Amino acid sequence: MKSIPLPAIRRYPLYLRRLKSYRIGGTMWVSATTLADDLGFSSILVRKDLALTGLEGRPKYGFAIDPLIEAIEECLGWNNRTDAILVGAGNLGSALLGYSGFSQYGLEITAVFDSDPDKRGKKIQGKSILSMDKLAGFISRTHIPMAVLTVPADSAQRTAELLEDAGIRGIWNFAPVKLKLSDKVVVQRVDLASSFAELSSRLKRNEL
Ligand SMILES: NC(=O)c1ccc[n+]([C@@H]2O[C@H](COP(=O)([O-])OP(=O)(O)OC[C@H]3O[C@@H](n4cnc5c(N)ncnc54)[C@H](O)[C@@H]3O)[C@@H](O)[C@H]2O)c1
Structure with a gap:
């Protein structure tokens, strides 16, 4: 093709x-x-x-x-199921977990990780939040290819390196940080701020 x-x-x-x-x-x-x-x-x-x-x-x-x-x-590639983990079970992570539409794209979030000990074992959308010390073992056991990264900006690079070392090949990065990883990992950043900036500037142009 x-x-x-x-x-x-x-x-x-x-x-x-x-x-x-x-x-x-x-x-x-x-x-x-x-x-x-x-x-x-x-x-x-x-x-x-x-x-x-x-x-x-x-x-x-x-x-x-x-x-x-x-x-x-x-x-x-949406006709094949892609399994992913989510790291960072905060506001955004929980909202993404609550969105059922991802399955239409073949994306299934199968496990959730967070560093906050108070969140350990709690459930979001029926999925237990796992501690970060389980991350590497989970990735190497399941060969899961993708991670959704929703941690705060100041932990994003460190967490992404952990993910790369554990064998993750694609990161959907929601943190406002340009990740520096080897070219073995494909990173796609999502930035609502850029999208909103475009809307604001188009609105401004329309009003002139
Ligand atoms: N892409 C966008 O357009 C967009 C929109 C909103 C938020 N964000 C970004 O998404 C991220 C999350 O935002 P939020 O509002 O959900 O934050 P939040 O504070 O509600 O959630 C962050 C979660 O990450 C966990 N965490 C922190 N450090 C960690 C680590 N090293 N390893 C694992 N888990 C860790 C925290 O315990 C918390 O549960 C931020 O980086 C924010 O800037 C991006």
Whole structure:
């Protein structure tokens, strides 16, 4: 499969959400133009993105929705389950654990770790909070590939190094820190502040 550019990868979840809502409404086929109009994209862009999945549309019909959903999920790796641990069972960690939608993306948080002794053994969403001294053993026993990192900024680098040493290969980093790790670990940072900054500046421009 061709490597898919990041901007297209970022649009794929939007296509998926829309395609699934068409499917719920009983629609079986969709054209790139309809999808583009509904999402406010140009139809050329959507056509190019969909072509990257390897599927071809049928003249006059467009794309059959089920195979298109499958093809996009395959490109995103969402058709396979990815197990992850969560480290940092505070406000954000608990909110993420409470979100049931991750399973749609194949993401399953199977264990939760926190350094606070008062939290040890307590449950969030049915999962017991484990102490950090159990972390390395758990990762090496389960070969779990991914960690969701929701610890405070000042512990993020140290915790990420622990995760790398234990064998974690991907970190979804919510802490506002640029982690320095070897290139064996893929890190994706999530930053609500940047997203909000973009909204504020667009709002400001709109008001001028
Ligand atoms: N990405 C975003 O847009 C975004 C949004 C909100 C918060 N955050 C960040 O997420 C992180 C968590 O925020 P919060 O409000 O949930 O904080 P919080 O204080 O409620 O929770 C942090 C948890 O991490 C635990 N912890 C601290 N040090 C640890 C360590 N070394 N190992 C394991 N566990 C440890 C604490 O015991 C606590 O339970 C912060 O870094 C915050 O800046 C990011």
